[in-house]
Amino acid sequence: MAPPMFSFEVTKKCPQTKARTGRMKTSHGEIVTPVFMPVGTQGTVKAMLPEELVDLGAEIVLGNTYHLSLRPGHETIKKLGGLHKFMNWSRPILTDSGGFQIFSLGKPGLGDKKEDAGIISVKLKEDGVEFQSPIDGGIKHFLSPESALEIQEALGSDIMMVLDECLHAEADETTTRKSMELSLRWADRCLKARKTDNALFAIVQGGMFKNLRKEYIERISAPPTHERTKARTHQYNGYAIGGLSVGEPNEVMYDITNYCTNLLPIDKPRYLMGVGTPEDLLECIERGIDMFDCVMPSRSGRTGQLHTSHGDLAVKNAQYKDDPNPPDRDCACYTCRNYSMAYIRHMFMCNEILGARLATIHNLHFYLNLIRMARSNINNGKFLEFKREFTERREK
């Protein structure tokens, strides 16, 4: 029997918290956790070359099933050798199922539409979700649990996600339960539809209700009953926590995350979807999360927001017009080693592409370096101390 395409082991546990480091093996190489995954929505981490991501220490990127299946189309990508080859990225790729974009674009307020080409019409059915998008001129599409897997397998994703329904933070318990039952049925159908050996993650839903989160985890992590799913390739390889960062207060997000990681299997990776700020990352690493993705560093980079060790800066502010200093004196990134705030500001004032590039390089470095420091401090048993110092310095 061939070795499994995917494995995960916890390599170190923090003595004071639930923080942990781990090692994950995928069909495109190994990842150490906690890991931050830059988001490559359209088959590119915006403004960046793959080689630059490697230089920054990115180990895995995220691809968006919704966007890529509509444009250029997963069949096109498959024909061209898969997403890795298409986008010239040889390290692992995690793909979402497309559900979040469809629901968030159909429900203004849940997602950020700025980069997502407008509103689409969405019809939820037991079988899946029917939608139209302005990207391809409003052709009717249908995404089912089975087709979500088929698309992700066509892309050649190393870590696939089940299709789930996503709700607002304000959804009541009845709505959330109804939605959770549907997501559970869809998850089961994904498990059965899976054809390849690549990893498949379940997504824990249940909104802001702990009882529902608990029930969801119990039901989704129960040993499979039907024959096909008893095989190794028909079990979930990890667990994502979904339905957070959708408008709830930070403390609620931390609390639900903490609650979920208390219940999730200890030996499987936990992925908190769409989170978050630098502080969020440390808070949730402390609560036992292994994987993060967020558009924040690249998106805020493109608007001239720079994350630094002494707080966040708006580079366009007039105070930086003549500033010869780099964004962060303590930062070793390419941008900070070579450019002044005055120059980066000038690039933004002139709408030059280089502004977006320099800011994205800096911000991704900041996130990836934060994750590296978190890992090494977990390994050294000094995670809490590191977290306190990092947070205090940024709050000053």
Next chain:
Amino acid sequence: MAPPMFSFEVTKKCPQTKARTGRMKTSHGEIVTPVFMPVGTQGTVKAMLPEELVDLGAEIVLGNTYHLSLRPGHETIKKLGGLHKFMNWSRPILTDSGGFQIFSLGKPGLGDKKEDAGIISVKLKEDGVEFQSPIDGGIKHFLSPESALEIQEALGSDIMMVLDECLHAEADETTTRKSMELSLRWADRCLKARKTDNALFAIVQGGMFKNLRKEYIERISAPPTHERTKARTHQYNGYAIGGLSVGEPNEVMYDITNYCTNLLPIDKPRYLMGVGTPEDLLECIERGIDMFDCVMPSRSGRTGQLHTSHGDLAVKNAQYKDDPNPPDRDCACYTCRNYSMAYIRHMFMCNEILGARLATIHNLHFYLNLIRMARSNINNGKFLEFKREFTERREK
């Protein structure tokens, strides 16, 4: 006495044509000619990092006095250590005088306004030119021959240009003569105003009139008469040909270029401003030009036009949707080594920054490689053969 900051020598002459190779020394290092200078209008060659330009073999870039003096301001750049430090570029920089932008923005049709933030009001006076620009909200500015030099010296330019008036291709002989007399007086004032040892180039005007071009060259290259200009630092270090590529037919441009290089001193570099297509470069190298600048490779790159050895391609065309081939199979650039037409097209369809980057890398490589091949074929005595093969292949 310190060695001169600038020198030029012809190293090889083509036996059949006026094509020649040369070596130019500047305060920021040596350049071999013929040379193509990527345009860095706002202190950045659009979409590119300086290191990427070095990788592509760029030896010198052009900076725009007009743009940089308005934003962020030459005083700001001087305070920050000069343009080289500001933009993180350690190789030579040539700056224009600002005249071309002011006149072209004030005379719709002469220049390309797309990237230049709109129309400005322009008033020509004996002393210089008064103008307003939307870049800084319409503040009144005055650019004189003296201030054009002062700005370029503040930027730390290695090769400065005199201030001149620029005309349309349609200007009649009376208008052209009047303008030429003014440009000659301004050139003389620039020569006297020069404070540093960095190179200063004259600009040959005279429009489409050979008699005026001849007179201009005779008068501008005549030995200086006034005392100050007898010193080494008060002579022109090279000659630009201005007032071409402003709407005249290609053949006229080639003919005037050829006429001018017959008359210009053999031992000084000749720079044809704002030219041109790949074919233009070879035609004008053949006619004795040493230096070129043009926004074409970077600008057309950003709109998805790719220059290749088998002609120019519009990457957005539907025919490339599934095309697994690189833009140019015979091209060794980063883009062609790593990406398909399908991927580059996808980047453009999604308005991704990476599209502009990949296309700019390819196009600049194409231009810089063309220049390298021209040089080596001049050195090998095979320039005409090379030119014929290159042109035929692109025409197919």
